[in-house]
Amino acid sequence: MIGSIVGDIVGSIYEFDNIKTKDFPLFQPQMSYTDDSILTLATAEWLLQGGGNVADYYLKYADENPFPMGSYGSMFVQWVHLARRGIVRPYNSCGNGSAMRVGPVGWAFSTKADTLENARKSAECTHNHPEGIKGAEATALCIFMARTGVAKESIREIISNEFGYDLAMTVDEIRPRYSWQGLDGMGNGGICQDSVPQAIICAIDAIDFEDAIRNAISIGGDSDTIGCITGSIAEALYGVPRCIYDKAMTYLPEHFGRLIQDFENRYGNKLAD
Numbered sequence: 374m375i376g377s378i379v380g381d382i383v384g385s386i387y388e389f390d391n392i393k394t395k396d397f398p399l400f401q402p403q404m405s406y407t408d409d410s411i412l413t414l415a416t417a418e419w420l421l422q423g424g425g426n427v428a429d430y431y432l433k434y435a436d437e438n439p440f441p442m443g444s445y446g447s448m449f450v451q452w453v454h455l456a457r458r459g460i461v462r463p464y465n466s467c468g469n470g471s472a473m474r475v476g477p478v479g480w481a482f483s484t485k486a487d488t489l490e491n492a493r494k495s496a497e498c499t500h501n502h503p504e505g506i507k508g509a510e511a512t513a514l515c516i517f518m519a520r521t522g523v524a525k526e527s528i529r530e531i532i533s534n535e536f537g538y539d540l541a542m543t544v545d546e547i548r549p550r551y552s553w554q555g556l557d558g559m560g561n562g563g564i565c566q567d568s569v570p571q572a573i574i575c576a577i578d579a580i581d582f583e584d585a586i587r588n589a590i591s592i593g594g595d596s597d598t599i600g601c602i603t604g605s606i607a608e609a610l611y612g613v614p615r616c617i618y619d620k621a622m623t624y625l626p627e628h629f630g631r632l633i634q635d636f637e638n639r640y641g642n643k644l645a646d
Contacts, residue, residue, distance in 0.1 A: 374417055374636055375613055376582065377476035379621045380604025381409040383586050384597035385442055391593035393548055399583065400620050405442040406629075408449075409601040411435070412474035414629055416495055417636045420481045428498040431474075432456045443597060446470060446563075452499055463497060467504035469568045471496035473598045475509040476605030479516025480640040488517040500565075508565025511536045512602055515573055519609035520643065525577045538570040544578050544588045547571055551592045562594035572602035582611040582645060612645035 385404045415434035419427045435445065435453045445453070448464050455462060475492050482488045492513035496506045511532055518528050529540045550557050555567035562568050571592060579585035585607035589600040622630050 374413065374477050374480060374605075374608075374633060374640075375618055375621060375642060376604035376606070376608025377413045377473070377601045378406060378410045378604070378625070378633070379582075379613065379617060380586055380589060380600030380602070380607075381407055381413075381473075381597050382621055382624050383604075384590055384600030387590055387593075387596035388443055388598075391552070391596060393591060393593055395584075395587040395591045397587075397590070399586070399617070400624075404624065406624055407443045407597050408438075408441045408445045409470075409473045409598055410625075410629075411438045411441055412470070413476055413601070413605075414632055416474050417477040417632060419495070420477055420491075421632075421636060421639065426461075426498075427495050428456065428461045431498065432461075449499060461498065463499050463501035465502045466500040467502040467508070467564045467566065468500060469508060469563060469565050469595060469598050469602070471500035471505045472508035472512045472565055472569050472572075473601040475513045476516060476601070477636060477640070478509075479513040479605065479609065480520065480636075480642070482517070485514065485517060488513050504565050507536055508569040511538065511569055511573070512605065515576070515606045516609045519606060520641075525610065529573075529577055532573060538566075538573065540570055540574055540577070542574060544575055544592065547574065548592050551594055553594050555594075563598075568595055568599055569602060572599045573606060575599065575603040576606035576610060579607060579611070582607045582613050583617065585611070608643055612643040614645045618644065 415430040419430040478491045492509045496509035553562045560567035575588035576585045589603035
């Protein structure tokens with residue numbers, strides 16, 4: 374799960390100030406965790422507590438962490454206001470928030486079917502648009518397959534076939550053409566269909582975990598979220614170097630660190646040799 378957090382932290386200062394290079398300091402003092410990490414941790418606590426209504430955890434974490442760096446999305450903020458009044462109503466979103474918070478699901482289950490079912494549950498309380506659900510399912514399945522030893526090219530083929538994502542481009546081909554407006558300005562980099570495929574490519578085409586994070590930041594767009602999604606997959610593919618793991622933890626409050634450790638003690642993680 375720490376891979377999600379690392380990608381979010383590293384991308385936090387580039388969300389609204391994109392760069393188009395892999396040559397940057399991996400950690401900088403002004404970086405921070407954002408709503409991506411907060412809601413990923415909410416998903417982790419939901420799983421640790423044995424399920425139940427995941428919406429309760431998203432509301433709890435939003436209430437306890439009301440002003441993260443970069444803020445929450447406007448539609449999610451409206452959802453929180455209603456949920457406080459007991460009105461829990463999904464808003465048909467295909468935003469990439471469903472994919473950025475799903476990382477823990479990829480670690481928590483022993484079958485593909487259970488992974489997909491719980492990815493869907495984590496998404497649909499807010500992001501019940503088919504593309505929002507698909508983004509969460511594809512991300513969780515990538516993690517599940519990577520941690521169970523499926524080869525990278527097989528993951529690429531399976532995700533392409535099952536979800537219809539075009540994963541044929543390389544990071545170097547994506548970088549000059551991608552922005553907050555998607556590829557060639559023809560979409561929206563804040564939605565699943567215009568950011569999840571790119572994040573998956575950034576993970577699969579890397580040589581190690583750090584390279585995957587650098588890929589994700591270098592393409593631009595919604596940098597913290599693309600970093601978060603990429604990092605969640607890259608951890609399962611390559612493992613997180615201990616020095617990166619330890620540095621990321623210094624950006625988190627103590628109670629977040631304890632939750633990560635509790636989650637990893639139950640469901641595992643992957644550290645690089």
